[in-house]
Amino acid sequence: MRTETGSRTATLSDVAQRAGVSIATASKAMNDRDDVAAATRTRVLAAAEELSFTPNAMARGLLAGRTGTVGLLTSDLEGRFVIPILMGAEDAFGAGQVNVFLCDARGDAIREQHHLKALLSRRVDGIIVVGRQTDPRPSLGGDVPVPVVYAYAPSDDPRDISLTPDNVTGGRMAVEHLIACGHTRIAHISGDPAYAAAQDRLTGAREALSVAGLELVGEPLFSAWTEHWGRDAAALALQRHPDIDAIFCGSDQIARGVLDTARELGRRVPEDLAVIGYDNWTVLAENTRPELTSIDANLQQLGRRAARCLFDAIGGDAPTPGVRHLPVKLVIRGSTIERR
Amino acid sequence: MRTETGSRTATLSDVAQRAGVSIATASKAMNDRDDVAAATRTRVLAAAEELSFTPNAMARGLLAGRTGTVGLLTSDLEGRFVIPILMGAEDAFGAGQVNVFLCDARGDAIREQHHLKALLSRRVDGIIVVGRQTDPRPSLGGDVPVPVVYAYAPSDDPRDISLTPDNVTGGRMAVEHLIACGHTRIAHISGDPAYAAAQDRLTGAREALSVAGLELVGEPLFSAWTEHWGRDAAALALQRHPDIDAIFCGSDQIARGVLDTARELGRRVPEDLAVIGYDNWTVLAENTRPELTSIDANLQQLGRRAARCLFDAIGGDAPTPGVRHLPVKLVIRGSTIERR
DNA sequence: CTGTTAGCGCTTTCAA
DNA sequence: TTGAAAGCGCTAACAG
Numbered sequence: 001m002r003t004e005t006g007s008r009t010a011t012l013s014d015v016a017q018r019a020g021v022s023i024a025t026a027s028k029a030m031n032d033r034d035d036v037a038a039a040t041r042t043r044v045l046a047a048a049e050e051l052s053f054t055p056n057a058m059a060r061g062l063l064a065g066r067t068g069t070v071g072l073l074t075s076d077l078e079g080r081f082v083i084p085i086l087m088g089a090e091d092a093f094g095a096g097q098v099n100v101f102l103c104d105a106r107g108d109a110i111r112e113q114h115h116l117k118a119l120l121s122r123r124v125d126g127i128i129v130v131g132r133q134t135d136p137r138p139s140l141g142g143d144v145p146v147p148v149v150y151a152y153a154p155s156d157d158p159r160d161i162s163l164t165p166d167n168v169t170g171g172r173m174a175v176e177h178l179i180a181c182g183h184t185r186i187a188h189i190s191g192d193p194a195y196a197a198a199q200d201r202l203t204g205a206r207e208a209l210s211v212a213g214l215e216l217v218g219e220p221l222f223s224a225w226t227e228h229w230g231r232d233a234a235a236l237a238l239q240r241h242p243d244i245d246a247i248f249c250g251s252d253q254i255a256r257g258v259l260d261t262a263r264e265l266g267r268r269v270p271e272d273l274a275v276i277g278y279d280n281w282t283v284l285a286e287n288t289r290p291e292l293t294s295i296d297a298n299l300q301q302l303g304r305r306a307a308r309c310l311f312d313a314i315g316g317d318a319p320t321p322g323v324r325h326l327p328v329k330l331v332i333r334g335s336t337i338e339r340r
Numbered sequence: 341m342r343t344e345t346g347s348r349t350a351t352l353s354d355v356a357q358r359a360g361v362s363i364a365t366a367s368k369a370m371n372d373r374d375d376v377a378a379a380t381r382t383r384v385l386a387a388a389e390e391l392s393f394t395p396n397a398m399a400r401g402l403l404a405g406r407t408g409t410v411g412l413l414t415s416d417l418e419g420r421f422v423i424p425i426l427m428g429a430e431d432a433f434g435a436g437q438v439n440v441f442l443c444d445a446r447g448d449a450i451r452e453q454h455h456l457k458a459l460l461s462r463r464v465d466g467i468i469v470v471g472r473q474t475d476p477r478p479s480l481g482g483d484v485p486v487p488v489v490y491a492y493a494p495s496d497d498p499r500d501i502s503l504t505p506d507n508v509t510g511g512r513m514a515v516e517h518l519i520a521c522g523h524t525r526i527a528h529i530s531g532d533p534a535y536a537a538a539q540d541r542l543t544g545a546r547e548a549l550s551v552a553g554l555e556l557v558g559e560p561l562f563s564a565w566t567e568h569w570g571r572d573a574a575a576l577a578l579q580r581h582p583d584i585d586a587i588f589c590g591s592d593q594i595a596r597g598v599l600d601t602a603r604e605l606g607r608r609v610p611e612d613l614a615v616i617g618y619d620n621w622t623v624l625a626e627n628t629r630p631e632l633t634s635i636d637a638n639l640q641q642l643g644r645r646a647a648r649c650l651f652d653a654i655g656g657d658a659p660t661p662g663v664r665h666l667p668v669k670l671v672i673r674g675s676t677i678e679r680r
Numbered sequence: 681c682t683g684t685t686a687g688c689g690c691t692t693t694c695a696a
Numbered sequence: 697t698t699g700a701a702a703g704c705g706c707t708a709a710c711a712g
Contacts, residue, residue, distance in 0.1 A: 011688095021699085022700075023689090023691095024691080024698075025697085027690065028692095036697070036698085040698085055461055056461065056688090057462045058689080059704085060691075062396075062689085062705065063692085064690095064704085067398065069441075079423035083423070086442065087446075090443075090444060095454050095455065099443065099459070100443075101409075101442075102412075103430075103440075104426065106427075111435050119439070143392065227627040228627070287566065287567040287593070351704095352705065353705075353706095362682065362683045362684080364683060364685095365681085365683070367707060368707090377682085380681080380682085395706080398705080398706095399704075401706095402689065402706075403687080403705090
């Protein structure tokens with residue numbers, strides 16, 4: 001409020017007065033209703049312009065029963081998942097059409113309840129709940145008076161609508177790609193086995209192997225989603241099974257560690273050893289040597305889909321409940337295919 | 341809306357009716373005003389509970405003139421800066437007290453105007469503008485009817501209130517630390533020299549050197565904020581000046597590249613070569629070998645400060661305009677001090 | 681202590 | 697075509 005000229009924000013009544021019409025007429029003119037004389041409309045619009053009138057969305061919402069706002073309730077501290085989803089949602093809603101309240105519950109159920117209450121009291125038209133893992137999370141419950149869509153982390157209640165990336169297919173695609181590149185001695189290094197993501201990706205990997213009549217080399221190595229573990233696990237795996245010619249990693253962080261170890265052991269990537277990551281976290285994947293092939297969960301699209309689902313639900317035609325697994329994509333870089 | 345029991349959301353009038361009191365009394369009871377009989381209050385609260393009544397913040401805002409919402413207008417696609425700032429803002433406001441509309445303009449001025457209009461029409465009480473560089477950005481202008489605070493990227497108009505990390509001091513602290521560790525042959529590798537951040541950090545570094553009677557070894561090497569450049573630049577610098585014993589890097593990405601090259605050239609870190617980064621981007625800094633000492637811009641605190649500034653401005657006592665440079669902090673890890 | 685009344689800014693019948 | 701009036705859900709005087 002740099003230039004506080006003593007004047008409060010202009011209201012429709014100010015505009016009407018300045019244009020010399022009634023409030024009702026001004027309203028119609030502003031909203032492009034067709035029962036207004038062209039001349040009148042021009043006059044009203046001019047007045048609005050001069051007063052830099054901005055309609056009060058609250059007053060409007062009070063009447064309409066809808067607010068044109070949506071809540072995004074996340075527990076994804078780092079914003080790695082929530083940001084693309086937010087962008088997708090903005091895309092789907094159309095910039096400026098709908099505004100998004102972003103609330104970070106920080107993984108705390110109490111705080112989540114607080115935020116939920118606040119969102120409801122602001123009369124959001126719907127809520128998207130974003131988790132940071134693909135494990136099912138507790139449902140907000142059935143008594144939330146607006147539609148809810150769960151993104152990334154599905155709800156544990158099948159009556160809710162959930163959208164989550166298809167990790168099984170992702171795992172399958174990763175291994176299919178390795179096989180297509182001619183590799184047959186494939187190992188798997190992943191993170192915390194308690195994560196659904198870890199299990200699902202492994203499941204997909206095994207499907208692909210089995211179709212090709214192959215098996216994983218050694219047991220999958222599970223521990224943490226870190227580069228440290230990637231380095232250690234790669235050393236271990238390559239020592240136990242020196243004939244490994246490809247490693248499917250459960251995350252890009254792990255893959256980065258694997259690449260480091262490969263380099264230290266003198267394995268050429270991708271000639272001697274192909275490496276594929278997961279998540280396509282570009283700050284990691286584009287900075288390795290060679291750059292890292294990875295599976296991208298297509299989160300922005302997931303966000304768009306979530307927004308569209310929410311839209312439909314708000315509009316009244318509720319999408320069929322349940323968990324929908326959205327397609328992921330393979331991003332090929334130098335760690336699996338030799339550049340020339 | 342899983343259990344749509346045909347009932348629209350309960351209103352205060354429903355509560356009043358159920359409790360057998362007037363709307364006004366119900367309102368008072370709900371808002372803890374003291375001119376209500378204890379028994380009545382209990383009855384009203386019970387009724388509210390049973391109807392799971394949530395006050396309509398819009399109706400309330402319409403009356404109060406304030407909405408308890410704030411807009412966060414960003415152009416920081418990746419969310420690297422905006423997320424900690426958002427969290428800091430939530431902290432300062434108190435969870436659930438204030439809600440934040442997050443809008444991503446994606447660096448597009450048109451889209452920014454759209455979002456600004458939308459925020460104003462939602463009658464946010466104030467706006468925080470977050471940029472993704474520390475270079476001054478165009479002001480929203482003086483005719484925005486609510487207080488605006490610029491965070492990370494300052495406004496180019498000195499009449500605005502801007503909070504930005506103190507990069508000069510950051511640069512100074514980095515080099516002071518290297519000197520304190522006994523290094524004297526210090527080089528600087530940084531990113532795009534067109535960034536104010538690059539220049540400011542260099543300025544601070546030179547100040548620290550000059551105080552110690554030292555000079556940078558060679559000219560600072562500028563190019564891109566990438567690991568690739570870090571690798572190449574380190575090779576170049578160490579070839580030209582083999583006696584370099586410390587490198588101050590303009591970003592953690594660059595530092596990561598530098599560490600890779602050091603390892604390849606057989607330089608022991610930190611014994612032969614100390615390396616310090618900038619940003620304290622933990623996914624990078626905590627995964628190098630050794631882990632990376634870095635300067636942390638304290639963004640969450642910056643967010644809190646921004647929120648508090650905005651609060652004050654909303655409250656009427658406008659903080660003094662201008663650019664405030666907030667303190668950064670040194671995070672020491674193994675790349676500058678040997679672990680034992 | 682409680683209820684009545686008057687709006688906040690806007691849209692929407694319904695008359696004129 | 698325009699305007700007067702009602703009311704969205706709530707709070708804040710002011711009487712009772």
